Amino acid sequence: MDHFPTNWGRPRNDAFDAYATYPIHQRPYNGPKDTFADGVQRTQQPIVTGTSVLAIKYKDGVMMAADNLASYGSLARFKDVQRLHQVGNYTVIGAGGDMSDFQYIQYILEELSIDEISAQDGHELGPIEIHEYMSQLMYARRSKMNPLWNSLLIGGFKDGKRFLSYVDLLGTTYSASTLATGYGAFIAQPLLRKAVEGREDVITEEEARKILEDSMRVLFYRDARSMNKFQIATISSAGVSISDSMQLETAWSFAENIRGYGAQTQ
Amino acid sequence: MIMPDMDSLAHPQERRFNPYTENGGTILAIAGADFSVIAGDTRQSEGYSIQTRYAPKVFRLTDRAVLAVNGFAADGNMFVKKVKQRLEWYHHAHAKDMPLRAIARLIQTMLYARRFFPYYVYNILGGIEEDGTGAVYSFDPVGSYEREACRAAGAAQSLVQPFLDNQIYFKNQEAAQGTSHPSHLPLETVLSIVIDSFTSATERHIEVGDGLEIFIALSKGRTLQGMESIRGLQELTVTEDGERLFVMRRDLKKD
Amino acid sequence: MSIMEYNGGSVIAMVGKDCVAIASDLRLGSQALGISSNFQRIFPVTDRVYVGLPGLATDVTTLRERFRYRVNMYTIKEEREIEPETFAHLVSSTLYQHRFGPYFIEPVMAGLSKTPSGGFKPFIAATDLIGCLNFAKDFVVAGTASAKLFGVAEGLWEPDLEAEDLFETISQTLLNAVDRDAYSGWGAIVHVITKDKIITRTLKGRMD
Numbered sequence: 001m002d003h004f005p006t007n008w009g010r011p012r013n014d015a016f017d018a019y020a021t022y023p024i025h026q027r028p029y030n031g032p033k034d035t036f037a038d039g040v041q042r043t044q045q046p047i048v049t050g051t052s053v054l055a056i057k058y059k060d061g062v063m064m065a066a067d068n069l070a071s072y073g074s075l076a077r078f079k080d081v082q083r084l085h086q087v088g089n090y091t092v093i094g095a096g097g098d099m100s101d102f103q104y105i106q107y108i109l110e111e112l113s114i115d116e117i118s119a120q121d122g123h124e125l126g127p128i129e130i131h132e133y134m135s136q137l138m139y140a141r142r143s144k145m146n147p148l149w150n151s152l153l154i155g156g157f158k159d160g161k162r163f164l165s166y167v168d169l170l171g172t173t174y175s176a177s178t179l180a181t182g183y184g185a186f187i188a189q190p191l192l193r194k195a196v197e198g199r200e201d202v203i204t205e206e207e208a209r210k211i212l213e214d215s216m217r218v219l220f221y222r223d224a225r226s227m228n229k230f231q232i233a234t235i236s237s238a239g240v241s242i243s244d245s246m247q248l249e250t251a252w253s254f255a256e257n258i259r260g261y262g263a264q265t266q
Numbered sequence: 267m268i269m270p271d272m273d274s275l276a277h278p279q280e281r282r283f284n285p286y287t288e289n290g291g292t293i294l295a296i297a298g299a300d301f302s303v304i305a306g307d308t309r310q311s312e313g314y315s316i317q318t319r320y321a322p323k324v325f326r327l328t329d330r331a332v333l334a335v336n337g338f339a340a341d342g343n344m345f346v347k348k349v350k351q352r353l354e355w356y357h358h359a360h361a362k363d364m365p366l367r368a369i370a371r372l373i374q375t376m377l378y379a380r381r382f383f384p385y386y387v388y389n390i391l392g393g394i395e396e397d398g399t400g401a402v403y404s405f406d407p408v409g410s411y412e413r414e415a416c417r418a419a420g421a422a423q424s425l426v427q428p429f430l431d432n433q434i435y436f437k438n439q440e441a442a443q444g445t446s447h448p449s450h451l452p453l454e455t456v457l458s459i460v461i462d463s464f465t466s467a468t469e470r471h472i473e474v475g476d477g478l479e480i481f482i483a484l485s486k487g488r489t490l491q492g493m494e495s496i497r498g499l500q501e502l503t504v505t506e507d508g509e510r511l512f513v514m515r516r517d518l519k520k521d
Numbered sequence: 522m523s524i525m526e527y528n529g530g531s532v533i534a535m536v537g538k539d540c541v542a543i544a545s546d547l548r549l550g551s552q553a554l555g556i557s558s559n560f561q562r563i564f565p566v567t568d569r570v571y572v573g574l575p576g577l578a579t580d581v582t583t584l585r586e587r588f589r590y591r592v593n594m595y596t597i598k599e600e601r602e603i604e605p606e607t608f609a610h611l612v613s614s615t616l617y618q619h620r621f622g623p624y625f626i627e628p629v630m631a632g633l634s635k636t637p638s639g640g641f642k643p644f645i646a647a648t649d650l651i652g653c654l655n656f657a658k659d660f661v662v663a664g665t666a667s668a669k670l671f672g673v674a675e676g677l678w679e680p681d682l683e684a685e686d687l688f689e690t691i692s693q694t695l696l697n698a699v700d701r702d703a704y705s706g707w708g709a710i711v712h713v714i715t716k717d718k719i720i721t722r723t724l725k726g727r728m729d
Contacts, residue, residue, distance in 0.1 A: 171340035174318040425672025432697040466675035
């Protein structure tokens, strides 16, 4: 008889310990395995991915942008995906990286929101709380060696204060008046900094929109995993609004003058 | 036609998740006879990208203890959060702040608890001991620690530490006939050495720059002695009965 | 382990007012094992030009002879002493000839160059192991303690130091830097080049 309930109903090795005489620390263990044990490496890699998310602070609040593409490697697989997601009444969360992990995050935040609303305690989740929650979640998952493979931007406006912050799959966090994830960190961030730094309290909504559109256009030109169909979210004292998908004017006449990349012979 | 390499298709390449990264920056602390100075730059970076120009690495723990953390920022923030939590519990249990040497031992225990999945963080703890002396404790990521008069850590440690050996410990310097080197320097001298160290490190290290945050812990009864009007100084002291704490913010080059 | 760090050793050069200084430690090692505490790494090229050769010890010997040969050929052909700028380019081209199988040396040069008016102008330069030249106006460093040398020099150096002050600055920089480097140390040598004399001093250092 196996006296250990945790082993009941599980395969037994009669050749090894038919009468369960071995001390507990040598017996087969069926509980959750140690992080470093072989066979529980849940290490994934991103499969269906979103590219850059951009965000800036402006006079009235925060504005964010992300395109609608979810790629499967180099295949443009899903072309109508929302990567900007409203949480509560004051916050937008924008995601790059694995889209299934992002959908799971949306689910978690939905559960959280329901719990918080149900409490009816006079408190509402703002961007600060949601960013703290996401940082703890992302850091906890990386510490279990089972990360949520995303870079997230969290923007919001509550109690007269703008908020904009970043968190990624490692639990790394930071905030600044302009933020960009993925390729945007290399291509768009310098443009955003040049346009915004020191002018956060001056930039109007129209100007902010133009800055983001110009950056999205550059990303569309240079990031092969991007798409010319995107949304812009504004979060201000008026609340959250996420635009319908839109397209930008682009010009490709310069392309025929590019030399040295493949097809042309001279 | 070139066939795809079947071997590499058979075994999908496994990229093991790396739970760590390096976020650059440098920290530094110097102890005086009745004060302690703890400083860090405010740049946070990953690779060649500057993530933000202001991410604090130096944190007030109590009126007489300041902790600087450098390495993997996510681990650093989590570690500071947990240390602060333990100090709050201590306060609730004993109705006083934890003494500096006890905080040092606490940090060692907390770091060693994670011996097999370490916090990838170099810690420097500065502040005032119970006997009123200025102190600096430095730690490695798994908890080895010692009390010192000065320590630099982080990206520019190799640039700053030998400079400190020379300027704080007077290494390789002979005192003039009939004199001896001071064992502790005045606050004013220490502050200019700290600022010089960071401007030098900013000049020669790409991960150091943007801003400088210097915390100054003063022993009970000690005043700033004429340095009250120094540029960018701000008092952080919470209680009125003991040690005083100040922070000084300076710009560093942003390139 | 890196070949550049196999034998250890560091060199630094600094500009002063109408003078230059070049200094090096004296250690020769085999990785962590110390072999010699009087290894010469700095060599005179002319009366007013010195070169330091930190890196792989076997290449120190080879390059020293190679530079001696090429400088002699230059002197014979041109019937004049080589100027430090010219020597720097000679060093650079010698190293770049071995672009894909380099000598593991990062030379540091210091000298006084003649000006058209008959005066002398301080000159320092350094290259990487394939001859990329760096003409700095303040100081150049190379070797296993280079990061430490950068840090201390950036803190101690100032413009227009007189010969004796320059000597003190370069000595303090070198000694404090090599004391934090396991592969450099075991004594040091300093040369200060002025228009009418060269001051050479051997320094005691920590022997651990």
